[in-house]
Every structure is written in structure tokens, then in C-alpha cells.
Amino acid sequence: MNTAALFTIAGMAIVTYLTRVLGYLMLRNRHLNLRARSVMESAPGCVMVSAIAPYMVSTNPAMVIAMLITVGCAIRLSMLPTLLISIASLGILQIVLG
Missing domain, CATH: 1.20.5 (Single alpha-helices involved in coiled-coils or other helix-helix interfaces)
Incomplete structure (x- = not known):
């Protein structure tokens, strides 16, 4: 490096x-009001989106499929399960698809 x-x-x-x-x-x-608290609680989601955004324009099929899995999980699950599933799915897809 x-x-x-x-x-x-x-x-x-x-x-x-x-x-x-x-x-x-x-x-x-x-003491934060409800709106400020809501903004503070959504910040981790914004960080996650900024981390996966470059993969949305990738030509690597494993990354594109893993990104779609991540978006699907993010809609239904909380942050930790979504993160774990997205990491695992990308690892498995990279092994399977090369």
C-alpha cells in the first residue's frame, strides 16, 4: 500500500x-425536538446509501445484484441485518459469478 x-x-x-x-x-x-431527532436517526442510512451508490453504476453483475438485495433488505429490515446480508450476498455472489 x-x-x-x-x-x-x-x-x-x-x-x-x-x-x-x-x-x-x-x-x-x-433536548432535541421530534424533527431533529428524526434527522439524527436517519443519518446512518444516509451513510449506507453513500457507501453503496458507486455500485449502482457498476458493470460487475455481482455488485449490481448485491446492491439490489441490499435495497430490498433496507426496505424491510433494520440497519444491522441489512448490512450483514448485503456483505454476505456480495461475498457469495463474487465467488459464484467471479
């Missing part, structure tokens, strides 16, 4: 961690 990739990954990890910590510190003594 080259140095630029390592620094990029480390930078993304630090920024992700800081957004969590700073958000907690800024909101720890505040």
Missing part, C-alpha cells in the same frame, strides 16, 4: 470519528 492511500484512509477515519465525537459534544446538553 502506498503512502498516499494510507494517509487518505487515516484522514477519512479521523474525520469520521471527529464528526461523531463533536456531534455528541455539541448536542449532549440539548
Whole structure:
């Protein structure tokens, strides 16, 4: 792994961690109304969508099928089962379809 990739990954990890910590510190003594709470609860879903969005334009059949499975699971299941099923389905499909 080259140095630029390592620094990029480390930078993304630090920024992700800081957004969590700073958000907690800024909101720890505040009472959120229903709308604000709803926005905060939907944030993990937004992160998941941004992670799978590049695969929506992929030409790899395993990735496209796994993305469709993920969308189907996201409609019916909570975040953790959806994540586990999507990871497992992509792994299995990559083995089967190459």
C-alpha cells in the first residue's frame, strides 16, 4: 500500500470519528425536538446509501445484484441485518459469478 492511500484512509477515519465525537459534544446538553431527532436517526442510512451508490453504476453483475438485495433488505429490515446480508450476498455472489 502506498503512502498516499494510507494517509487518505487515516484522514477519512479521523474525520469520521471527529464528526461523531463533536456531534455528541455539541448536542449532549440539548433536548432535541421530534424533527431533529428524526434527522439524527436517519443519518446512518444516509451513510449506507453513500457507501453503496458507486455500485449502482457498476458493470460487475455481482455488485449490481448485491446492491439490489441490499435495497430490498433496507426496505424491510433494520440497519444491522441489512448490512450483514448485503456483505454476505456480495461475498457469495463474487465467488459464484467471479
